[in-house]
Amino acid sequence: MTVTEAESPVTVRCMFCDTMNRVDLARAADRPTCGECGKPILLDRPVKVSEDDFAKTVEGSDAPVLVDFYADWCGPCRMVAPFVDEIARANVGKLLVAKVDTDKAPNVAMRFGIRSIPTIIFFKDGKEVERSVGFEPQRLEALIARVVA
Ligand SMILES: [Zn+2]
Numbered sequence: 332m333t334v335t336e337a338e339s340p341v342t343v344r345c346m347f348c349d350t351m352n353r354v355d356l357a358r359a360a361d362r363p364t365c366g367e368c369g370k371p372i373l374l375d376r377p378v379k380v381s382e383d384d385f386a387k388t389v390e391g392s393d394a395p396v397l398v399d400f401y402a403d404w405c406g407p408c409r410m411v412a413p414f415v416d417e418i419a420r421a422n423v424g425k426l427l428v429a430k431v432d433t434d435k436a437p438n439v440a441m442r443f444g445i446r447s448i449p450t451i452i453f454f455k456d457g458k459e460v461e462r463s464v465g466f467e468p469q470r471l472e473a474l475i476a477r478v479v480a
Contacts, residue, residue: 339394359424375423382436390457
């Protein structure tokens, strides 16, 4: 039995200055700040992940990651977005929630066979474990319950 939480390092880009920061997701409640600009690294909401960042932020994460593949013009994506925001808020410290704009990340979208959006994929140890396609909030909830123990 241990009394300390396991370290859960993740690499995320600062939304203010674009610097990549390695932070411990397990200590998200301590409000980590960017090593470059000192502004907060906000982990209680989805982080935007570009094509360049995907390998490092999603596949290189020690923590489970939920990725919302979306596009700005997609109506169902806008319906799913509040659920994704809530998942990020409710699971802060346990789950990294990321958003990938499929228009700006066509290679990543192709690699994961994203045929319709929104597609939400859970990654554990850098590998896909489950996905939800379309507006499926109940299925999402069930996925969260299974993935975030
Ligand atoms: Zn910064």
